[in-house]
Amino acid sequence: MGLSAERVAKNDLAFKDANDRIRGAAAGHGIAERVPFICECADSGCTQILQLSLAEYEMIRTHARRFLHAVGHYTGEHEMVVEEKPGYTVVEKVGRAGEIVEEIDSDARRS
Numbered sequence: 306m307g308l309s310a311e312r313v314a315k316n317d318l319a320f321k322d323a324n325d326r327i328r329g330a331a332a333g334h335g336i337a338e339r340v341p342f343i344c345e346c347a348d349s350g351c352t353q354i355l356q357l358s359l360a361e362y363e364m365i366r367t368h369a370r371r372f373l374h375a376v377g378h379y380t381g382e383h384e385m386v387v388e389e390k391p392g393y394t395v396v397e398k399v400g401r402a403g404e405i406v407e408e409i410d411s412d413a414r415r416s
């Protein structure tokens with residue numbers, strides 16, 4: 306399909322923002338069980354729900370370039386799989402897409 310690095314980075318970041326709100330809500334309710342997060346892949350039409358514990362999701366979010374993806378939701382172009390877990394994969398943005406997500410992430414932290 307040839308999605309651009311910018312497109313992949315921005316789509317993934319939109320899902321990441323949504324998951325941030327889910328994470329905040331779950332943490333506020335003291336939920337220790339599995340929490341439904343949305344797949345953060347580059348397909349803007351993807352609505353796959355992945356069940357992770359908050360701790361598992363926090364682990365992914367300690368790295369600005371890492372994203373939560375459903376198994377097989379991997380374009381291979383601007384990312385590489387760093388972890389394969391039962392039910393989900395952790396993908397790391399590489400090259401220009403990695404730079405973009407890091408830049409946007411640090412901008413968000415500053416504001």
Ligand SMILES: [Zn+2]
Nearest residue numbers: 344346351378
């Ligand atoms: Zn997906």
